[in-house]
Each structure stands twice: as structure tokens, then as C-alpha cells.
Amino acid sequence: MADAGSDETLVSHAAQVCLICKARKKKCDKALPSCNYCIRKKLQCAYSTPQTQFLSRAQLRSYPSLSPSESDTVQPSPSPYVLSPTVPLNPLELATSLNLQVNRLIRSTGQFVDDISAQYFQGIHRYLPVISRTRFHDNLVTSGAAPSAGFSVLLLAICVVSPVPTVGRVREDASSTSQAVDRQQLYLTAKSLLAQVQGSSPVSVHLIQAALLLSLHEYMEGRPDDALASIAGCARMAYTARIHIRDHSSSPFAPPNTPGTNSESDTSAVANADSWLQAEEAANTWWAIVICERRYICDASVSEQPLITMFISADAQLPTEPEMLEHADPSIIGHIPYAPVHSMEASYAKGFGRAAQATWYLDRILQSFQIPDLDTRLDQLQSIDIALQQFLGILVLQCNSTTHVFCEAMTIALRTFFALHLHILDLQLQPASMLDRPLDECIATSHTALVTGLRMVVDIVETLDKTDTRTFRAVTPGYRYVVRAALRYIARRGSLGEGEEDAWFRTAEERLRASLERFV
Secondary structure: OOOHHHHHHHHHEOOOOEHHHHHHOOOOOOEOOOOHHHHHHOOOOOEOOOOOOOOOHHHHHOOOOOOHHHHHOOOOOOOOOOOOOOOOOOHHHHHHHHHHHHHHHHHHOOOOHHHHHHHHHHOHHHHOOOOOHHHHHHHHOOOOOOOOHHHHHHHHHHHHHOOOOOOOOOOOOOOOOOOOOOHHHHHHHHHHHHHHHHHHOOOOHHHHHHHHHHHHHHHHOOOHHHHHHHHHHHHHHHHHHOOOOOOHHHOOOOOOOOOOOHHHHHHHHHHHHHHHHHHHHHHHHHHHHHHHHHHHHHOOOOOOOOOOOOOOOOOOEOOOOHHHHHHOOHHHHOOOOOOEOOOOOOOOOOHHHHHHHHHHHHHHHHHHOOOOOHHHHHHHHHHHHHHHHHHHHHHHHHHHHOOOOOHHHHHHHHHHHHHHHHHHHHHHHOOHHHOOOOOHHHHHHHHHHHHHHHHHHHHHHHHHHOOOOOOHHHOOOOHHHHHHHHHHHHHHOOOOOOOHHHHHHHHHHHHHHHHHHHHO
């Protein structure tokens, strides 16, 4: 029979060491509510069973017992990418469990959370700004609670799509017995976690963003069919969360004019700005889903598929640019000008807005492809072509004045341009009886247009050759597909002769293929 002293011992000690002693790899007395080491160092003691939060490099190094060299050599588990077969059903336990698993996975790549977040916001975020950096870091430093399960999955998805130089190997100073986690293992783990959380938790914007980024990874890896299937599920989640509805008249943001003290007004302004950020982050996420689905279907093996998303109205407000998502100054939010999708001359339209406008043209030609009457279809495509060439001219001028900002819009517009004119060339294969007009003039015009598009792609390739592009972040997600479309047109022209023009086409083909090998 246990005596009273043994019962007291069981109650006053934790089953496992605290997180700080675990990170130090030192002995812990497991005292409750705080171990003696944490009491002496005046640290917040937490054991593995309560909620925890992600530890950034700065947080790890803030512990007095952890020197920089010690904090860099915290060892990953022997098999960090092996998941438990099930996740806890209790939301509290689920958030804590995923927090620990994802943190361990990220550390197994030899990086910290702040490493991958910096890489992400310098890379993919410039082309697809769906995450507010302000709200992202607020979630990371949430005091006293683990981030939500959806946020943990999003963090792992960010790790998958970000340029991670050390993925595939651990740090040089790590133990030789540690197993490295490559990008494919991270991707498969993230897909598994996404499915488990989706089946056990309500849909959240973070979970939708994670699904979006994983589909983008598939697309960047040259798997547009997989990306298209993934974005379909992502769109269904977005519809469920109703983020496709953006009603500015009932926006949660209102200018801070609440009567009262200055302190009360400041608090109201901050709350309103956060509400505005949350709404715009959701709206940008929906825009990204619409853009990506149309981009993916252009390169899918079967393009005759129905789209899941409906394109946002041409009168709708353009998406929010990344600098606004990062700062959200309450004094200027209420003065943001209304910029509709159809307004091509709007000087305040920047990178993401221009990408949305380029996708509007892409959506229009995809709809035109479905017109059964070939003459009507041709008239529609020629009308779109005139407007698209004007839009490309605007983009060229803006690209010359601002480096990289308009790269994604340019790749989408060029991919649209090639899709349109290659489709017109394909009309030659239709029976002559189906057309009421000769195609010779249209075909010649499309060849001229495609040569111009090819020269633009070659110019982009030559610009990249002069740029330091040691990481993927310097190249837009759709770059490889524009290059391949240009190569398809060269192949479509047939065998080349010995003339000066043919020599230029051969040189262009060599440059394009070399660029694919470099960036793929």
C-alpha cells in the first residue's frame, strides 16, 4: 500500500522534463509547477503536456543556459518525418501536438522558424502575397498558447515552398546520426498533416493558405495536373469558409473616429486595422486561388476541364499589395483608391494587381475556347488579343522602371498570349467547311505575334542570365511554363533552314533550353 508521502511525490513532479531543460539537454528535477532551474533563472517553465509555442532563433538564444553554439546543435529526433497514425481529436491537444511535430520537422532541416519565414517573405510572397506578415508574426509570438493546428500546417507548407539551402542535409555541426529531411519528405508530411487537420478541425484561412502553397509547390515541380487537383480541393474549402465574398460596404474596417480618450481611440484604430488586415488577407487568398487555377489549367494534360472557381467581376476591387498587408497604417487604409480589375491605366496598380488583371485576360480566352462556332470564337479571340497587347505594353513600361515587382504579371500575360495565338494556329487543323472565312491572314498575324512574344521571352532569359539567381526566389512560379510555351512555338514552326532568321531561332532555342536546365 502506498503511503501518503508517495502520493504527494506523484502529484508534485511532472512525468517528463520541462521544455527548457530538454533544449539544454540537461537534467531536470521535474518539480511542479516550475523546476528549480527555471526558478533560479526566472524563466517561464513549461512541460511537454501543456500548450507550447514555436521557438525562434532569438527565443532559443535568449535562454541564459543556451550559448549560440548549443542552440544551433539541438538534435532532431531519429525519424522526424514519421508521423503518428492519428492526430488528437481534442482541439487543445491537436494544436500542441502539431506545434511540436512541425517545430521538430523544421529544425531537422537545419533551420529555425525565423529562417524559413524570412525566406518565404523574400521569395514567394513577392509574387503571391496571401499572408499578412504582421498577423503571421503575431501568431508566432502568441503568449501562453500554441498556434492553431491550421497555422502549424501553414508553417510547414511555407517550409516546403521556400528556398531552403540546407534542405536535404543537416547543419555541418549536427550529429552524424541525425537523419536529414529532404523537400519531398517535407511535402508528403505536409500533405498528410493537411488531410488529417482538414478531417478533424473546422476550415480556417490558414488551412486554405497551406493547401494553396502545397498546390503551388506541385506546379513549380512540374506537376500541373497534381496542382490542378489540389487547387480544386483548396477552392472547395475557400467556398466553405466564404472567403470568396468581399463586400466593401460591410467591411469590418472603419476609420478610427471613436469618441473618447486618445488611448481609447488608439486601441480602436489598432483593432480596426487588424480586422481590415484579416479581411484583406482572406480576399487575397481567394484571388490567389482564382489566379492559380487558371494558370494550372493552361498547362494541364487535359485542359478541357471545368473550373471550380468563378472569376471575380471586372468591376471588383484589385487585390491588396504586400506592402499594405505588412503595415496596415490606420491613417491611410481609409484612403486607398478604388481600382477595378478592368482599369488597365491605373498607375497605382502594382505587382499583384497586375497579375490579377493578366488572369482576367486568361479567363476571357479560356471562355472563348469553349465557343462552338469557330468564326465567333475567332472574332472573340482577336478582340481580346488587341486589348492583351496593349496590356503587355503597359507591363513592359512598368517592368523597366521596377525590378521584379511585375514579373509574375508578365509571365501570366505572356503565357496567355502564347495560349491565344497557338490556339489560332491549331484552327488550321479544323475542316475548311467549319469556317466561313480563309484563315491565311489570321495565321500570318498569329505567327508575327508569336515571334514578338518569343523575343520577349528571350529578353527575359538574357536578363536572368545577368542576375544573381542562386535561389529560386529570383524566378516566378510560372517561369518554366512560359519558356516551354516559347519552345513549343519554335517546334511548331518546323525544320529550320540556313537563313539568318533561322539561325536566330536556333540560338533562341538553345538559350531557352539552357535556362530551363538552370532553373528547373
